[in-house]
Amino acid sequence: MGIFAMPSLGADMEAGTLVEWLVKPGDEVHRGDVVAVVETQKGAIEIECFQDGSVLELQADLGATLPVGAPLALILGPGETAPEPKEPKAPAVAAKPEVAPRPAVADKPEAVPGPAVAAPLPCGATPASPAARLRARELGIDLATVSGSGPAGAILLADLEAREPDAMRVQTTAPMAEMRRAIAAAMVRSKQTIPHFYLSQTIDIQSARAWLETRNADRLPSDRLLLGALFVRATALAAAKVPSVNGQCVDGTFHPSDRINTGIAVALRGGGLVAPALIDAGAMSVDETMAGLRDLVLRARAGRLRSSELTEGTITISSLGAVGAEAMAGVIFPPQVALVGLGAPKLRPWVVNGAVVPRTVVTLTLSVDHRVSDGRQAGRFIAEFQSHIASPETL
Template identity: 30%
Template structure:
């Protein structure tokens, strides 16, 4: 038996170091080739490392949270000698055989099902919602923890007795011995005991009241509603990323982190002011994505001469178009937002003004001469704020995508970035970037150009404002676009024409059909 050591590799982006964020294995675990053994954070993103060897984990050589250089041994994996390779399947089979017959494995799905019944009554889940999950595997006890939670199979509905799970079976036996006249009072007592109906009128109208109050509510599973209620979040304010347009647990958590970011900072600041003198300053190491972003932004800001322009846009027809797309059968289950129309507008406008889709290259020929490389493709970058810092993944060859394909690509990009699973290759080779600051309620801003590009568009919030149309002041949906450009490549005339073209699409999306 020999122990092979796996050295931290370069993930293909020329990085020199990475932080071991979390281990997915422990000493004694058996791993196969390509099994994920750990997650590392590079200067670009979070990356899962697969095992290059099959065998047993002998030791973990680097602790979680430690940054090491590429080439450093991080794990030791022992391989069995030839004579010892045969018993391996035999030792694994006893662990697998008892699993189907084990009561402990079969029992967990029953408990989440009972919890969902109670949650349904407590938080007003419509009865027909339960039917949508029938037929799915009853495997995951983490109800509502992600998009796959819809697959949880629910048990038949039963009226909760407000007691332990075993209470209904024991409480029903004496009921059979009671006179027939006692049955209604027993049922009424059960209904009164339900926490969901304590504040509503008794009798048959109770369900009608509950249903009528939920007709226009946002789609979300009961556990998600419970989390939102505990956090004081209105689900209507949360952007839904579920497969059927429902709000997921991750959506609520992401919204909460964004909403309370400034409040948390203030709380920490004032809490620190009451600590001893030597603890009043919090030291946060700058590493990984945060360090790489800071370096890139400083280089961009002080290398490329920025010029910024702004334009107010009447996006009322864009809002109407988005509404029609949401109601369209072709876009069923796909998140559609004004960002989709803006993305298409940027692609269209860049085709009319190719020089905004370019790169300035210093010393391109080795003799100190610079070049402008105009790209005849569009890798559209979308700036995404994550807990680890700003990331700008891009959609490859976005110019070739239909509106539906672009919507799917935007959804995947956002969910992947939010989960911290963006790969380095997804952030390489960008052409032009959009930063959607309007999602945070900001009107506009002066963004810094992403390194390697010459233009970036800031998309402000869309809200109703008084607007003069045909000599009359009427309420319209207005947004402000802000664009920053590298003045070495994009002069004032070109930047103005580009922004005017983007604005024209938001004002009249039908131009995309030309």
């Protein structure tokens, strides 16, 4: 029997609020199944189970704010059975001392306990789960306009998903003070505990842009590849050749990762930043990488990330996009050990085959944890990245 506990969803997390259970006692669960939704500063996060079995007992109430590591549920492993309830022992009976009779008092009716009754909803309120109410407030959706699929017609989080794209177009987000505090705490921890060093290189990406134009010529806009997908692929292939930059450093010990889970820094509407991971990006094609990026960014901005995407990143990419500064030296997301910072592409005079020609270039700055790597290994990573971007057909 295992304890399903409140997971840590980042270096900045101390507690989370349980807003929705997606399982009940008796349900079968498997590794990777989403079993609950927890609200943190980063939004509503889908929490995954990391073992096979069946749910024996839910030990946390909806709305409870619990610290990392607090038990949420008990899960029986395959083949295990629920333990027999222990019969309480009869207390020893002591001899009762004689007590003088009390004086008679006026009869008073005794309170008779009755069955517990749930507090009724306010008059006219629409029945909905706590997570659905929270998401509806964020999106500005009137619950009275939504059809519920839960018990007695209650509205669940899934019932709002179809309404999110329209709602997000008109959504206005309040200042995200809690998220900014969380980001500040994580970055302070990073700079105080990780000895950063930085290597930069300006890279010619003209061949990559020409290759993209050819690949995208006959595609619909929704299916076109973006430069960011090539950056992710180049990062994954380079990390496979230089494993000292791919993994996590926990309690002073570096744990290199067999998989390359590239974290993608995503700016949220209204402010704030998250860096969910594209799991096993090293095994994806360019088209699969592009589809994964679109899905990850959409869910990050809708507050529908999974716990594994926030905890299993092994190297992160942060790009300023098409418009912005020429270079960026980023702060490593602990417990990772490296971050790829990419400035905005710029048109610059460049020497090609002895002639000066206009070329599109981008400046890459690699932030590295000096406890687990050094300048020679970081330089190898940049060289591998540059080689793949110069030959995009290898991606």
